[in-house]
Amino acid sequence: MAVILPQNLNTFNVYGIYLYLTIFLWIYLFFKKHNISFKELTIGNTRKVPWLKIGITTTLMYVLSTAITVAGILYLMYLFPSFITDAGSGGPVVEETLLRVLIHILLTVLTAPIVEELLFRGILQNKLSFKYGRVIGIVLTALLFAVIHPLSMLSAFIISIFLSILYIRYQTIIVPILAHVFFNFLSIIQTYGLAPSSEEPAITVPNVEALWIISGIILFLCMLIIPLVYVFFVRETAR
Numbered sequence: 001m002a003v004i005l006p007q008n009l010n011t012f013n014v015y016g017i018y019l020y021l022t023i024f025l026w027i028y029l030f031f032k033k034h035n036i037s038f039k040e041l042t043i044g045n046t047r048k049v050p051w052l053k054i055g056i057t058t059t060l061m062y063v064l065s066t067a068i069t070v071a072g073i074l075y076l077m078y079l080f081p082s083f084i085t086d087a088g089s090g091g092p093v094v095e096e097t098l099l100r101v102l103i104h105i106l107l108t109v110l111t112a113p114i115v116e117e118l119l120f121r122g123i124l125q126n127k128l129s130f131k132y133g134r135v136i137g138i139v140l141t142a143l144l145f146a147v148i149h150p151l152s153m154l155s156a157f158i159i160s161i162f163l164s165i166l167y168i169r170y171q172t173i174i175v176p177i178l179a180h181v182f183f184n185f186l187s188i189i190q191t192y193g194l195a196p197s198s199e200e201p202a203i204t205v206p207n208v209e210a211l212w213i214i215s216g217i218i219l220f221l222c223m224l225i226i227p228l229v230y231v232f233f234v235r236e237t238a239r
Contacts (some may be wrong), residue, residue, distance in 0.1 A: 013100060016107045020115045027118050041122050044171030051178075053232045054166065057225065058179050061162055062186045064221040065155035071214045072154075078211060105188055113180035120145050120160065121167045121176050138164040159183060162229060169233045 031037070120141050129137030142160035149156035163176040 013103045013107065016111070017103075020107065020111050023115050023119060027115070027123065030123060038173075041118075041173040044175070046170070046172060046174055049170055049175055050232070054175070054179055055182060057162070057228055057232060058182050059186065060221060060225050060228070061159055062183055064218065064225060065152065065159060065183075066190070067214060067218045067221060068155050068158075069152055071211075071218060074211055074214055078208075101192075108188055109181055109184050113177050113184055116145075117163070117167075117173055117177045117180055121164060122173050125164055125167065134168070138168075165229065165233050 124144060125137055125141040127137075128140045131137075132140065138161055141164055142157045145160035146153040146157040163179060166179055167173060167176045169175075
């Protein structure tokens, strides 16, 4: 079995494996040096976690993330029509084997959330919040999280704030890890569910109406998600 994807997963997998192994080793040495145990990051009780609310909010976050990404592409295409030509000449479509696809899924859905949450929530957020205060610590963590996701910086910044709120609210790294796993799982479904065929679709410059529509969708999602996050998680944390 093979899946058609727009990039060579072998390069991505090798890079990802070395990268996450290196980061995980650094996290292990950091924990050992500072006498930090994993139990210290999981003092909260996961039995009282409203998983359904987290799942719904995470799904809405993913939809918002996708809308922001699409909007960014559409605005680039509208402002710089040559962007279409450049984007359409990204190289041949590569047929990937099932093994490479499975490795990619494991890296994306399991390895990345665990390693990234231990690094950003478990280490960086705790240290930055201790030094600068909770709010600044969350914002700085989100900025650093966005930097390592250059293709979706704004979306990464937003989801990082949400994951930080979950970590503070439930006092266990397990909750943001599982929310991150679910977020990336939705990404995998979109990636492979919408994997391109060998025929490249025609790409045209978007009109103003399309830009207004996608902007309206983003605004609507923000108006929906922000109150949900506040009611479900922030208000409870403040009590």
